[in-house]
Amino acid sequence: xxxxxxxxxxxxxxxxxxxxxxxxxxxxxxxxxxxxxxxxxxxxxxxxxxxxxxxxxxxxxxxxxxxxxxxxxxxxxxxxxxxxxxxxxxxxxxxxxxxxxxxxxxxxxxxxxxxxxxxxxxxxxxxxxxxxxxxxxxxxxxxxxxxxxxxxxxxxxxxxxxxxxxxxxxxxxxxxxxxxxxxxxxxxxxxxxxxxxxxxxxxxxxxxxxxxxxxxxxxxxxxxxxxxxxxxxxxxxxxxxxxxxxxxxxxxxxxxxxxxxxxxxxxxxxxxxxxxxxxxxxxxxxxxxxxxxxxxxxxxxxxxxxxxxxxxxxxxxxxxxxxxxxxxxxxxxxxxxxxxxxxxxxxxxxxxxxxxxxxxxxxxxxxxxx
Amino acid sequence: xxxxxxxxxxxxxxxxxxxxxxxxxxxxxxxxxxxxxxxxxxxxxxxxxxxxxxxxxxxxxxxxxxxxxxxxxxxxxxxxxxxxxxxxxxxxxxxxxxxxxxxxxxxxxxxxxxxxxxxxxxxxxxxxxxxxxxxxxxxxxxxxxxxxxxxxxxxxxxxxxxxxxxxxxxxxxxxxxxxxxxxxxxxxxxxxxxxxxxxxxxxxxxxxxxxxxxxxxxxxxxxxxxxxxxxxxxxxxxxxxxxxxxxxxxxxxxxxxxxxxxxxxxxxxxxxxxxxxxxxxxxxxxxxxxxxxxxxxxxxxxxxxxxxxxxxxxxxxxxxxxxxxxxxxxxxxxxxxxxxxxxxxxxxxxxxxxxxxxxxxxxxxxxxxxxxxxxxxxxxxxxxxxxxxxxxxxxxxx
Numbered sequence: 227x228x229x230x231x232x233x234x235x236x237x238x239x240x241x242x243x244x245x246x247x248x249x250x251x252x253x254x255x256x257x258x259x260x261x262x263x264x265x266x267x268x269x270x271x272x273x274x275x276x277x278x279x280x281x282x283x284x285x286x287x288x289x290x291x292x293x294x295x296x297x298x299x300x301x302x303x304x305x306x307x308x309x310x311x312x313x314x315x316x317x318x319x320x321x322x323x324x325x326x327x328x329x330x331x332x333x334x335x336x337x338x339x340x341x342x343x344x345x346x347x348x349x350x351x352x353x354x355x356x357x358x359x360x361x362x363x364x365x366x367x368x369x370x371x372x373x374x375x376x377x378x379x380x381x382x383x384x385x386x387x388x389x390x391x392x393x394x395x396x397x398x399x400x401x402x403x404x405x406x407x408x409x410x411x412x413x414x415x416x417x418x419x420x421x422x423x424x425x426x427x428x429x430x431x432x433x434x435x436x437x438x439x440x441x442x443x444x445x446x447x448x449x450x451x452x453x454x455x456x457x458x459x460x461x462x463x464x465x466x467x468x469x470x471x472x473x474x475x476x477x478x479x480x481x482x483x484x485x486x487x488x489x490x491x492x493x494x495x496x497x498x499x500x501x502x503x504x505x506x507x508x509x510x511x512x513x514x515x516x517x518x519x520x521x522x523x524x525x526x527x528x529x530x531x532x533x534x535x536x537x538x539x540x541x542x543x544x545x546x547x548x549x550x551x552x553x554x555x556x557x558x559x560x561x562x563x564x565x566x567x568x569x570x571x572x573x574x575x576x577x578x579x580x581x582x583x584x585x586x587x588x589x590x591x592x593x594x595x596x
Numbered sequence: 597x598x599x600x601x602x603x604x605x606x607x608x609x610x611x612x613x614x615x616x617x618x619x620x621x622x623x624x625x626x627x628x629x630x631x632x633x634x635x636x637x638x639x640x641x642x643x644x645x646x647x648x649x650x651x652x653x654x655x656x657x658x659x660x661x662x663x664x665x666x667x668x669x670x671x672x673x674x675x676x677x678x679x680x681x682x683x684x685x686x687x688x689x690x691x692x693x694x695x696x697x698x699x700x701x702x703x704x705x706x707x708x709x710x711x712x713x714x715x716x717x718x719x720x721x722x723x724x725x726x727x728x729x730x731x732x733x734x735x736x737x738x739x740x741x742x743x744x745x746x747x748x749x750x751x752x753x754x755x756x757x758x759x760x761x762x763x764x765x766x767x768x769x770x771x772x773x774x775x776x777x778x779x780x781x782x783x784x785x786x787x788x789x790x791x792x793x794x795x796x797x798x799x800x801x802x803x804x805x806x807x808x809x810x811x812x813x814x815x816x817x818x819x820x821x822x823x824x825x826x827x828x829x830x831x832x833x834x835x836x837x838x839x840x841x842x843x844x845x846x847x848x849x850x851x852x853x854x855x856x857x858x859x860x861x862x863x864x865x866x867x868x869x870x871x872x873x874x875x876x877x878x879x880x881x882x883x884x885x886x887x888x889x890x891x892x893x894x895x896x897x898x899x900x901x902x903x904x905x906x907x908x909x910x911x912x913x914x915x916x917x918x919x920x921x922x923x924x925x926x927x928x929x930x931x932x933x934x935x936x937x938x939x940x941x942x943x944x945x946x947x948x949x950x951x952x953x954x955x956x957x958x959x960x961x962x963x964x965x966x967x968x969x970x971x972x973x974x975x976x977x978x979x980x981x982x983x984x985x986x987x988x989x990x991x992x993x994x
Binding site: 337338339341396399400403464465466467468471472478481482484490491 | 702726729732733734777780781784785941944945946948
């Protein structure tokens with residue numbers, strides 16, 4: 227096995243939580259609001275069903291192939307040629323998805339704070355830091371997550387509390403004015419984020435306590451769902467009808483905080499900690515990508531591919547969109563379906579084939595293969 | 597480890613010292629001048645004239661253009677500078693040309709629209725103000741009687757700058773307070789109308805120079821869509837505040853029918869509840885205004901410790917508040933036909949289906965909405981006096 231580290235199920239849950247919400251709180255509230263209007267806080271609830279499904283698929287596949295990652299068992303399920311092809315699809319997808327994540331991060335930092343800094347510098351420095359973390363292995367990433375996650379959570383809730391004086395509960399009404407449809411339409415966007423839970427397929431093989439993997443995966447989905455809903459509600463209460471007029475409603479709301487003319491302009495702190503969350507997100511994606519690549523190429527170590535992959539990531543980040551408008555348009559239209567088909571539908575297909583083969587084949591034969 | 601490898605490592609680390617300082621977007625504070633207040637006026641030929649009240653960190657003694665200096669010695673000094681252009685953004689560049697330091701937006705506290713600019717429409721100015729990530733959505737927005745420039749130019753005797761005066765006045769919430777976020781919400785909401793506080797220059801006291809005075813919030817500017825259509829005075833504004841459930845502080849003076857003299861009470865708590873009703877094509881709004889008051893002045897001969905009088909005073913207070921609300925409704929709803937109370941949002945929330953059918957005709961429907969005003973006042977305490985002070989014992993009526 228390439229990765230020799232061991233993490234616990236709780237660590238996995240902690241790692242995956244900031245991985246989902248880091249960029250989920252940036253562009254998503256605005257795009258969701260455009261479809262769901264004042265019901266946008268319901269959308270993460272609907273979207274989380276896909277999250278639960280994805281975790282279920284990953285865990286079931288892990289039961290069948292305990293010591294293997296997504297890339298390894300797709301080869302076993304589909305045979306050498308098809309398996310390699312599917313593996314390549316996954317790897318290419320993770321490369322592109324991570325490129326987009328890095329671009330979202332870069333756009334946000336440059337658009338709001340460092341307006342004159344070239345995008346490439348902002349993105350490149352992030353990739354460099356992440357590649358150091360990736361090279362240190364899964365245990366180090368897990369411990370980083372344990373350090374960063376609590377701060378991120380506390381910060382989100384402190385901000386929501388500080389916004390309470392400016393909240394207007396009436397902004398929420400009428401609930402479900404046009405039925406359930408708008409909030410379901412709005413849910414399509416966060417669905418893309420919930421499908422990212424498939425990343426646990428790269429972490430499950432390294433769990434010391436595999437039996438708890440499912441439990442902590444599900445807890446993580448629930449936590450993400452609640453966090454996104456809380457943030458959406460807070461933003462809606464503060465900004466109301468103009469929520470979708472802002473590119474980053476959450477940060478616009480945080481900027482509005484002013485307690486006794488004294489506690490204000492606190493977005494710099496938010497920013498600093500949010501960067502830490504994005505760092506984790508990029509690192510986890512990066513790790514899955516590099517580990518998968520090494521397994522796909524049958525390498526004995528994944529470290530040599532880290533830096534070359536970093537350069538590729540930077541290129542993909544630059545190439546992913548010519549400007550913020552195209553990026554948002556992509557995230558708001560085709561991206562959810564793209565992400566769902568690769569991160570949820572394709573693994574589901576793998577699971578069904580694997581189950582079917584287990585049933586038809588002689589159990590002994592499977593054991594030989596596995 | 598070879599020498600070369602060691603050297604490469606040291607080089608690698610040293611490169612980081614350059615990057616880690618994070619100096620790319622560095623701006624030194626002594627290259628900056630902070631915008632405290634922004635005034636937007638429209639000139640005769642349709643150009644935008646932008647006036648900024650600037651404060652310069654470390655300005656030392658110099659730099660005062662208008663002489664005098666605000667307040668006591670050694671305080672921050674502000675200068676006022678203007679630029680013109682076809683849009684606000686243009687005008688800013690024009691203004692920047694004349695300043696040796698770069699303007700910084702993070703401390704903009706107030707944004708003042710001149711009356712003319714307000715009448716011409718403010719949506720493109722607001723777009724600029726909310727699109728720029730450096731400007732705060734919390735800045736207070738006001739309209740000035742006359743030009744915005746004349747308001748920002750003043751040298752207030754109390755605070756350090758006109759912008760600070762206006763911010764403090766806004767935040768006292770005696771009359772309307774509106775931030776950039778609020779006006780954006782009002783303009784994009786269902787009602788299609790907005791209200792902004794309006795300032796007027798207080799005439800300087802005798803013996804003071806012309807500019808040594810302040811501007812104060814005295815009126816309310818009424819907007820339909822993004823264009824100002826008129827303004828109402830402070831009395832009517834208080835009625836409007838009731839109808840927006842924003843009333844915070846108010847003194848109400850009444851006279852009782854059987855008694856000579858005035859009684860003034862001050863409001864401790866006030867709350868307005870709205871019950872939107874829809875019945876067979878008729879829109880009805882029940883406004884329930886409740887207040888809790890303390891007596892602060894008793895000019896009559898009544899001993900207010902008697903609960904009988906309390907009832908009478910409460911009744912009279914209710915009538916007075918009711919009248920204020922009715923006056924505001926008469927002017928704003930019937931004459932100006934601008935839904936600055938946000939009734940549209942209330943109807944939308946309560947009766948979404950019916951409202952959606954008429955939402956395009958709301959402007960016609962709003963003046964016909966029947967408003968029923970129910971007021972309730974509770975006098976809690978007579979202050980710390982019992983019988984009226986300064987009267988002989990035998991004249992007091994128990």
